[in-house]
Amino acid sequence: MDASPRSFSNNLCFLLLCVLISNLLTLSLFSSDSPFRQNTSRSFTESLLRAEEEIDRLRDELRATRSASGLLLQQLSQLASSLPNGTADSPDSASDAEADLLLPKEYLEFVSPKKLPLGRNSNFGSDHINPPAGRACDQFPEDLARYMNYTVGGPCPDDELLAQRLLLRGCEPLPRRRCRSPPALPARFVEPAPFPASLWSIPDDSSVVWTAYACKNYSCLVDRKNQKGFDDCKDCFDLGGRESRRWVGPVADLDYSIDDVLAYKKGTVRIGLDIGGGTGTFAVRMRERNVTIVTTSMNFNGPFNNFIASRGVVPLYLSISQRLPFFDGTLDIVHSMHVLSNWIPTRLLEFALFDIYRVLRPGGVFWLDHFFCLEDQMHDVYVPMIDAVGFKRVKWTVGRKLDRGPQMRETYISALLEKPMTAGKQRQRRRGFT
Known part of the structure; x- marks a missing residue:
């Protein structure tokens, strides 16, 4: 085999692009609507607008071919891996192609172009919508396969650490999932304290699924300022300590x-x-002064987002x-x-x-x-x-x-x-x- 699946992918995409450009030029120069073939009052500007719409349509068609070409390249990857050593470009070429293309079915189901039910929408400039997921998601197919492995309509896996690792590595936004979270509700759920008492209250332990954290309750989090092994926001769960000042x-x-x-x-x-913003104290101080603050926070060995929300201010899970x-x-x-x-x-x-x-x-x-x-x-x-x-x-x-x-x-x-x-x-x- 003279070409790897990756080089074949590049050639295939280039060929498709050439065909689409050729079709566009043909449409512009030789169609009955072309300004070069008719003597009507339509302006050249109107023809350019039609050409731009055609470009958008052709781009959508190109995106829609990705799934089909992916299946073809997957087969070529498998074929390359089965050949004797030296007949493909290199083992790395096949493995790289597999890493790019052997993505979980549920992930491809989410990110593939979706046709708008009412046809082309001028706000979108297209008749398709492309659900967003971070560009780097495709670079981590093994972790992504674990994250997207669930029963549709069932409980989501208990995988907060995996999701956060994907997010921090650039898979942001994470793809949506068709499962119910959290994976298991506590035996009882205690509602947070009413506002404004919630601003300086420690919530009940039942509000958190603790499996992802070293501490298994809020008492441990409050006391971790006295423990070894915690570096990030070590004392910020202690609302009676430095946070209060x-x-x-x-x-x-x-x-x-x-x-x-x-x-x-x-x-x-x-x-x-x-x-x-850690546990949201800046937002709380501002809320006491009638200013609305949204707080970004990660869950680095602690349920920071849960805690912020329990205080009655808005967390944003964002890197x-x-x-x-x-x-x-x-x-x-x-x-x-x-x-x-x-x-x-x-x-x-x-x-x-x-x-x-x-x-x-x-x-x-x-x-x-x-x-x-x-x-x-x-x-x-x-x-x-x-x-x-x-x-x-x-x-x-x-x-x-x-x-x-x-x-x-x-x-x-x-x-x-x-x-x-x-x-x-x-x-x-x-x-x-x-």
């Missing part, structure tokens, strides 16, 4: 006060986002790499504490900062809370990156990060940054809240 009362230089930030904006902060699910210029404030820092790949962080700028309205503020990096990184990498996004500095504070020792030469940045009210390059200014 965050962003209120007397604050140090790096710790800004919520009331000071709100006073700077003079009542115009109404809705916003907290990125990586740092996904585009923020808000329209341009809609939020009054975006806050992030510790999460946006030098552990994130530099280019990915740059995309994230521009995305925050995108979702903020003109005059909206980005509260960058305890960003940490090495001292030499601060001036060489991160300060130029932050300034290049286009924010106006309202407040900017730099301090030493000493929790891992002064020999690490780590630095904190806390800043309040404002999206300009007008377009164009803005002169950077430092000033206080008043």
Whole structure:
């Protein structure tokens, strides 16, 4: 065999594309509606619009061929693997093709194009809809096969750790499933405390399926500040401890006060986002001040999303790499504490900062809370990156990060940054809240 299944796939797709382009040119040049063949009053612009619609239709047809070509390539992969050594390009070629194409049937059922019941829709620009799943999902066929292995209409597998691993590796959004979650309800379910008592209440253990976590109840989570082996948000389930003092009362230089930030904006902060908000205390503090905050949080060895919801504020199960699910210029404030820092790949962080700028309205503020990096990184990498996004500095504070020792030469940045009210390059200014 001279060509691997992968190279055959490329050739097949190229051939299909050539055929579609040829059909489109034929339609444009030689059809009865073509401006080159008729002497009517229809303008060339109208013909171009019809051509664009035809392009959309042909693209939909090309997408629809993927399932059929996938089956063909699967057979070719199996054939290649059965040939004697050396007759295919390499064993890796066949295994790569299998990794790409041997995807679970239920996954293909979800992501394949779906024909709109009422035909072409002008809003879609198509007569099909393509359900979204993360581009990286296809790169992990074994994990994906486990995730999509269930009985349709039955209980979902107890696989929170698997789902989160797929999400963190880029399979985001995860494909939808046709099963019921959670896999098993507790023997009894205790409803959360009524609002506003819920804001500072520990919920009943029955609200969580605990199999994915080292702790099996909330008492263990509250006490884990005294245990070894927990690094992330170690004491944030203890609502009577440090959480009760965050962003209120007397604050140090790096710790800004919520009331000071709100006073700077003079009542115009109404809705916003907290990125990586732990157990939701920032959103709770804002809720007490009639500001609605959505909190993104992962479940790193703890039911963070369940806990946030039990407090009566909104959790969003979202990783740092996904585009923020808000329209341009809609939020009054975006806050992030510790999460946006030098552990994130530099280019990915740059995309994230521009995305925050995108979702903020003109005059909206980005509260960058305890960003940490090495001292030499601060001036060489991160300060130029932050300034290049286009924010106006309202407040900017730099301090030493000493929790891992002064020999690490780590630095904190806390800043309040404002999206300009007008377009164009803005002169950077430092000033206080008043």
